[in-house]
Amino acid sequence: MMSSSSFFFYSLTYFLFSSCIICPPTEFISAGLTIKHLFSDFLGSENERFIQYHIKRSIATLLVHSLLPFGYVLGLILTGHIGAAEIVLGHANPCWLVLSACALIGPIYALFKVLQWSKNNWSTHPIAESLAVYCNNNSSWLSVASDINIEFRRIDKITIDTNSITKIVATDNWIIKVTSYKCYFAHQSDTALIVNKSDTHALSPDRRGGVQYVNIEVTPTRPGARSFDIRLNALDFKDLQDRVTRPIVVLDSVVFHRTLLDRFIDTFKDQVGKNREFETAQELEQCVGCMQVTSNVKLNKLCNESTSPDACVNCYCRPMWCIDCMAKWFASRQDEMAPETWMSSKCTCPVCRAKFCMLDVSFIKPLENNDS
Incomplete structure (x- = not known):
């Protein structure tokens, strides 16, 4: 008889495997261990x-x-863990009874639903019912499906994967949210899109330096059509905005980085704010980059690098730039394909070409001129 420890190990392994089937991680997707790959022929x-x-x-x-659940119970039997399971859980344990019921009832119910959906050429399937809302002149949902199929074949559509099981598709006339079991549809001609929330996370599984998400409420005005939410990376927002014909309203309370450059500028400002200020009584002029605001930063060597051939050097130019223009200049000199390296990279002064890093940019602290 197997020990209880091996039973728990088997249970944990199967739970992790099931989680990866339900929400495939990058490794499973790369290996083709997803439902859409395994059933591609069907x-x-x-x-x-x-x-x-x-x-x-x-x-x-x-x-x-x-x-x-059925696979879990079958695995217990085939691997000889069923005895350990009965000892650990007991015959009358509610967890064991629920698991046994799910193992039998789950597949039976799923098969029943599939047979029910298949009637009348799948017209009762949730996807078909969502499309039937957009039927005109007593047409069939198949006519709406045909229009969407044609638009999806065009090369100008966009597809945004928001996670491993959800994606957003925008065609000429449709906004579609694809989930594990359903698809949500909104015709662009009668849909309101509102950005109502944003959230920032310091850690991201696929991007160094964190990630910011925006939540877009999609509300069709078509009677019977269901509203839905789109949660996507803020850096994908512009791609969606450029593709849809309806304006995307951003609430005044929502602030987010629409581009990678916006995000870098904010990060650049945060770092410069931590650097030592540069005190000067010199009269400051308009920024030569934008001619909109007064110059407020000075390149002032503060880092400890001195021996490296690629070390930063002193810049003797007078203050001529604002923080936004300096950040844009810094970003323009970096590798666009490796944004994760920008923070630790270097740049050259726009005027004298003196090399500097982000630690060498200081906000200006004006001093009173007492010469008069």
């Missing part, structure tokens, strides 16, 4: 028949997910 081509593809994908997803 699903067909998304590009050719977008709607039919996702109806099939939702069915495959539902069936696979419903089989996970």
Whole structure:
């Protein structure tokens, strides 16, 4: 008889495996261990028949997910852990009873729903019902599906993967949110889009230096159409904004970085704010970069680098730049393909070409001129 420790190890392993099936991590996606890859022959081509593809994908997803409890119990039997499970949980334990019920009822219910959806050419499937709302003149949901399929085949659509199981598609006339079991549709001609929230996270699994997300509320005015939310990386916002024909309203209380440059400028300002100020009684002139604001930064060597051939050097230029223009100049001299290196990189003065890093940029602290 297997020990209880091996039973817990098996349970933990199966739980992690199930989690990766439900929400595939990057490693599973790269290895092709996802439902859409494993069932690619059954699903067909998304590009050719977008709607039919996702109806099939939702069915495959539902069936696979419903089989996970059954697979757990079957694994207990095949690996000889069933005895340990009965000892640890006990025959009358509610957890054991719930698990056993799910192992049997889950697949049966999923199969029942699939058979129910298949009636009348899948017209009762949730995706078909969502499309039926947009039918005109007693037309079928298939006519709306055909229009979306045609638009999806065009090269000017955009597709944004918001996570491993959700993506946003914007075509000429449609905004579509694809999830594991459903698709949400909004026709751009009668839809309001409002950015109502943003959140910033210091750590990101795929991007050094954190990430910022925006939440867009998509509200169709079509009777019967359901509203839905889009949560996407703030850096993808402009791509969506450029593709949709409706204006995206940003509430006054929401502030976010629409581009990578916006995000870098804020980070640049934060770092310069921590550097020692440069005191001067010199009269400050307008920034030569934008001619909009008074110059407020000075290149002032503060870093400790001195021996390296690539070391920073002193800049003797008078203050001529504002913080925003200096940040834009710094960013323009960096590798666009490696934004994670910008903070630790160097740049040259726009005038004298003296090399400096971010630690060498100081805000100016004006001093009173007592010569008079």
